[in-house]
Amino acid sequence: MTGSIPVAVLGASGRMGRELIRGIAAASDLTLVGALASPGGAALGRDAGVFAGVGVLGVAIGADRGAALKSARVALDFTLGPAVAENLAACRERGCAVLVGATGLDAAARDLIQAASRDIAVLEAGNTSVAVHVMAQLVQTAARLLPEDFDIDVFEVHHRGKRDLPSGTALQLAAAAKAGRDLSGRSGRAIGHAGLRAGSVVGEHTVSFSGPGERLELTHRSQDRSAFASGALLAARWLAGRRPGRYTMADVLGRG
Numbered sequence: 689m690t691g692s693i694p695v696a697v698l699g700a701s702g703r704m705g706r707e708l709i710r711g712i713a714a715a716s717d718l719t720l721v722g723a724l725a726s727p728g729g730a731a732l733g734r735d736a737g738v739f740a741g742v743g744v745l746g747v748a749i750g751a752d753r754g755a756a757l758k759s760a761r762v763a764l765d766f767t768l769g770p771a772v773a774e775n776l777a778a779c780r781e782r783g784c785a786v787l788v789g790a791t792g793l794d795a796a797a798r799d800l801i802q803a804a805s806r807d808i809a810v811l812e813a814g815n816t817s818v819a820v821h822v823m824a825q826l827v828q829t830a831a832r833l834l835p836e837d838f839d840i841d842v843f844e845v846h847h848r849g850k851r852d853l854p855s856g857t858a859l860q861l862a863a864a865a866k867a868g869r870d871l872s873g874r875s876g877r878a879i880g881h882a883g884l885r886a887g888s889v890v891g892e893h894t895v896s897f898s899g900p901g902e903r904l905e906l907t908h909r910s911q912d913r914s915a916f917a918s919g920a921l922l923a924a925r926w927l928a929g930r931r932p933g934r935y936t937m938a939d940v941l942g943r944g
């Protein structure tokens with residue numbers, strides 16, 4: 689389609705990948721041009737649209753990164769942490785901008801993101817929901833305004849299939865709280881974390897500010913993955929043609 693942004697979905701057979709493909713199929717300004725899954729994955733060879741439940745899109749799910757990225761201007765990486773390094777290297781080699789939506793990244797992967805961002809636009813977002821972005825700003829503000837004897841704790845619940853703990857979102861919210869406290873130059877006890885992996889919960893995060901005799905809680909509940917997908921597609925549009933650099937959802941959505 690003329691003027692449409694060619695997008696590759698890495699992790700196309702996964703829960704997020706299928707949600708993204710449904711979103712791309714419904715968008716007039718985005719075109720799916722590549723779909724990657726793991727070597728030996730059950731979806732290899734299937735049409736990505738059919739696998740996502742939106743009918744034939746003419747893009748087969750494959751395990752070859754070069755083929756998946758061949759015509760792409762933007763890649764959306766929603767694979768699992770260990771695959772991110774290979775995805776980044778392939779995007780860098782092809783000059784393809786990438787949204788790293790995968791979580792559970794180790795220090796080596798973060799170093800690779802930094803290195804790749806010299807040559808391509810890399811946006812790292814452990815949570816692409818617009819509301820979570822706003823929540824992080826509220827958390828930072830609350831941490832700055834509340835007295836230092838308020839304890840700060842992050843509690844999260846996710847489905848039993850989620851591998852990383854803490855979640856990328858929990859880490860992001862803890863960083864926002866820390867930024868709020870650092871800004872005011874105060875030091876309290878370390879920010880606490882607790883998490884539960886159970887059932888089919890898409891994702892819930894609460895940040896508690898517990899003081900003497902009172903508690904403030906900020907909670908975000910994901911009801912389905914469409915909120916992550918729509919934020920990721922906003923990021924895809926923003927990334928297309930973006931100059932090399934390291935970006936976050938704050939760059940896409942504004943810092944408020």
Ligand SMILES: NC(=O)c1ccc[n+]([C@@H]2O[C@H](COP(=O)([O-])OP(=O)(O)OC[C@H]3O[C@@H](n4cnc5c(N)ncnc54)[C@H](OP(=O)(O)O)[C@@H]3O)[C@@H](O)[C@H]2O)c1
Nearest residue numbers: 699701702703704725726729767771789790791814815816
């Ligand atoms: N940023 C956000 O807002 C957000 C929201 C939700 C989830 N996430 C993160 O997104 C990631 C995916 O979550 P999910 O729930 O969709 O997981 P999932 O259902 O397990 O899907 C994982 C996908 O990655 C593929 N994959 C795994 N290893 C691979 C490899 N070595 N090479 C190529 N592809 C590989 C899988 O392919 P096969 O099916 O062939 O194994 C599958 O398509 C996780 O890191 C999760 O934490 C981010």
